[in-house]
Amino acid sequence: MGSKWCFALVIISCFVVTGFAGGQEHIGQYSQADVEAGFNLYNANCITCHGANGDSVPGINLRTNEFRRVSTDSDLNRIIQTGIPGTAMPPGRYNTAELAGLVAYIRAMREFDTVATGRGDAARGQNIFEEKGNCNSCHRVNNKGSRVAPDLSDIGAIRSPEALRRSLIDPTASMLPLNRPVRAVTRDGKLISGRRLNEDTYTVQVIDTEEHLISLIKADLREFTVLKTSTMPSYKDKLNPAELDDVVAYLRTLKGSR
Numbered sequence: 001m002g003s004k005w006c007f008a009l010v011i012i013s014c015f016v017v018t019g020f021a022g023g024q025e026h027i028g029q030y031s032q033a034d035v036e037a038g039f040n041l042y043n044a045n046c047i048t049c050h051g052a053n054g055d056s057v058p059g060i061n062l063r064t065n066e067f068r069r070v071s072t073d074s075d076l077n078r079i080i081q082t083g084i085p086g087t088a089m090p091p092g093r094y095n096t097a098e099l100a101g102l103v104a105y106i107r108a109m110r111e112f113d114t115v116a117t118g119r120g121d122a123a124r125g126q127n128i129f130e131e132k133g134n135c136n137s138c139h140r141v142n143n144k145g146s147r148v149a150p151d152l153s154d155i156g157a158i159r160s161p162e163a164l165r166r167s168l169i170d171p172t173a174s175m176l177p178l179n180r181p182v183r184a185v186t187r188d189g190k191l192i193s194g195r196r197l198n199e200d201t202y203t204v205q206v207i208d209t210e211e212h213l214i215s216l217i218k219a220d221l222r223e224f225t226v227l228k229t230s231t232m233p234s235y236k237d238k239l240n241p242a243e244l245d246d247v248v249a250y251l252r253t254l255k256g257s258r
């Protein structure tokens with residue numbers, strides 16, 4: 001009798017838990033927010049061994065959920081925390097929210113990719129990248145293109161499809177603090193504009209619009225401004241939604257050599 005009640009309670013609580021997330025966007029049974037958080041944690045902590053597609057450890061494919069020891073979400077939770085003694089799989093200290101994100105991402109990895117990439121066509125996307133979008137005039141991919149803007153050769157492994165789409169639609173809002181464009185004027189009046197690569201208290205390293213790497217001593221500058229708007233144009237009106245899908249699909253394939 002007691003165990004019957006217990007069973008019923010488990011079902012009810014499952015129902016309540018899934019019911020709660022009702023208003024959010026979902027990928028399968030997991031919330032989009034959890035999956036995105038997991039994507040970022042995965043890229044920071046797991047990708048070096050398991051790879052961008054989750055299949056670098058022989059016999060294990062996290063993307064298609066082919067496991068050796070894992071069947072339930074709580075197995076995943078446990079293994080991520082304890083690691084697997086005697087193997088290269090390390091223990092990890094994550095809080096409850098982070099664990100939920102990692103589990104959600106592993107469970108939804110495959111759908112996450114297809115949902116987010118939509119019906120985009122990577123080959124068409126590459127063509128738009130090189131022709132109509134003229135992205136190569138600023139970005140470099142696999143040793144081709146300019147160094148004025150960040151190299152995108154592994155962008156598909158380090159940014160979520162959502163983040164990639166945001167970069168195209170609203171570059172200024174998605175700008176990373178380090179990548180900000182800068183404008184410097186030296187004591188003798190020389191103007192340097194470029195992209196900040198690194199900065200400390202006394203110096204700043206910039207790659208200028210001619211692709212020269214320049215190190216500036218701040219004390220030698222008459223003016224040093226970090227600009228708040230991206231030099232990347234928004235493609236919101238330059239490309240239609242289908243073309244944006246194609247470009248995102250192409251960027252998703254850029255996973256460097258990892």
Ligand code: HEC
Pocket residue numbers: 041042045046047048049050057060066067068069070076079080084087088089090092102
């Ligand atoms: C230093 C390399 C390394 C890192 C980092 C790493 N793993 Fe692993 N992981 C492994 C190896 C190797 C195995 C396979 C162990 C074995 O079965 O021999 C494994 C196994 C697993 C398994 C168990 C699969 C199964 O069914 O047995 C899961 C799940 C897993 N890793 C998830 C993760 C997650 C999530 C992260 C990041 C939070 C992570 N791993 C980070 C190397 C790593």
Ligand code: HEC
Pocket residue numbers: 128129133134135136137138139148149150155159164167168171172174175176179180181195229230231232233235247251
């Ligand atoms: C005029 C130069 C320029 C052009 C053209 C340009 N970009 Fe950018 N892009 C940048 C710069 C500079 C950044 C670095 C951060 C910022 O300013 O937004 C950037 C950032 C990005 C990022 C984010 C990188 C990250 O680390 O998250 C993506 C993705 C991107 N661009 C894709 C594209 C694509 C695809 C095209 C063509 C459709 C394109 N860009 C065209 C200058 C450009």
